[in-house]
């Protein structure tokens with residue numbers, strides 16, 4: 291594999307993809323395979339496209355689960371979706387799925403999902419690992435997958451499908467293992483001999499050799515005789531400051547590993563191995579989430595302040611009463627607190643998460659104009675004509691879709707005349723066929739029994755019935771925002 295251009299944004303993007311979304315992609319393709327989703331679709335033009343409800347019924351699964359699995363395949367071009375009709379298989383996909391030797395390789399890769407999570411152990415010991423009562427030569431599997439001669443695939447599309455299904459999650463585990471061993475930190479100041487790396491990390495030279503080789507195929511490492519160091523691109527992208535930031539995504543990825551290994555079961559039986567409807571699980575995951583966001587508070591604040599500027603360009607924030615629902619680290623409410631010295635902000639979240647908000651408010655001197663409100667956003671009383679601005683940052687995907695009509699109705703009632711509702715987070719295209727990172731985020735929400743990611747038309751369908759008849763989407767760095775009101779606030783000139 292050729293080395294990426296030095297420190298190119300594409301290289302950094304690829305690294306982040308492998309730290310976060312790559313394993314979600316493998317999981318979607320693997321679940322499609324094990325559920326038999328693709329086996330029920332005709333080749334495009336050779337049979338009637340299959341509607342979602344029919345497809346879900348065929349595989350004995352629920353509608354939302356089947357949709358969460360198939361949408362990334364549509365975005366990747368492996369499945370064709372025709373609006374109002376349904377799904378079919380482009381000739382290329384239908385072609386490689388007819389190749390039995392090839393599909394056997396796909397099924398074989400599926401068997402390694404849970405075993406792959408034992409890569410840190412395999413690299414430490416250099417030996418086979420035990421899983422499910424059997425011994426697995428995990429290092430041998432990695433060697434064959436990444437470092438051996440390539441196995442020919444029936445077509446370039448088939449090779450791409452195999453790479454995403456079989457190698458993508460294995461790459462993520464390589465990054466997880468490197469982070470657990472503190473391997474990348476040791477390469478920060480230049481190439482290091484393999485034996486010294488083994489001594490420093492406490493891992494076997496054999497295991498490290500395989501791991502460094504796999505990281506080499508990702509364009510991160512290269513060998514110079516007996517020593518291993520960063521490539522030029524990695525040296526530029528991963529300095530002492532950005533390395534911890536990059537590696538921080540990995541534990542969150544791992545939190546979903548077991549659940550993704552049972553994605554097919556979640557689609558068929560609605561059995562969720564990571565269930566965020568369970569209060570204890572939600573407490574653990576959201577506490578971690580709030581503290582992770584706290585550690586990157588400053589960069590997120592730049593983003594949320596841009597959104598506050600957008601609202602300020604539409605209406606005055608003087609004396610505005612602001613509500614931040616599902617506040618997490620408090621970074622969105624804080625931006626509105628800073629946007630005008632006379633705003634008053636209410637931060638609503640569960641009690642254990644609010645602990646993460648306090649230090650930020652103290653540091654920003656916002657405490658006198660802030661209120662911390664502990665409660666369930668679906669059960670509290672928002673009152674009537676209470677707020678000028680209501681913020682919903684990244685909270686909609688956490689809520690059960692059936693609750694949304696009632697929730698928006700309560701919020702609309704609480705919004706004063708001239709009030710603005712601002713939703714931030716991922717927004718899907720109108721056809722729900724991208725962007726891919728939003729679809730993988732939606733898949734994580736599904737596999738953890740949470741809510742959904744929506745498109746602008748889907749938001750409008752929820753907002754219009756409660757009187758919020760004007761809604762537009764705005765691009766912000768990283769995220770998008772949807773701003774809604776009753777048609778009584780002017781849009782900014784640039785909109």
Ligand SMILES: C[S@@+](CC[C@H](N)C(=O)[O-])C[C@H]1O[C@@H](n2cnc3c(N)ncnc32)[C@H](O)[C@@H]1O
Pocket residue numbers: 576579580583615616617618619620621622638639640643665666667668683684685688689
């Ligand atoms: C993905 S985090 C977003 C945090 C923050 N708003 C941000 O954008 O960085 C979702 C937040 O919603 C909170 N949340 C989820 N369900 C909730 C509920 N029913 N009531 C109140 N807060 C809830 C979680 O505790 C978590 O802090």
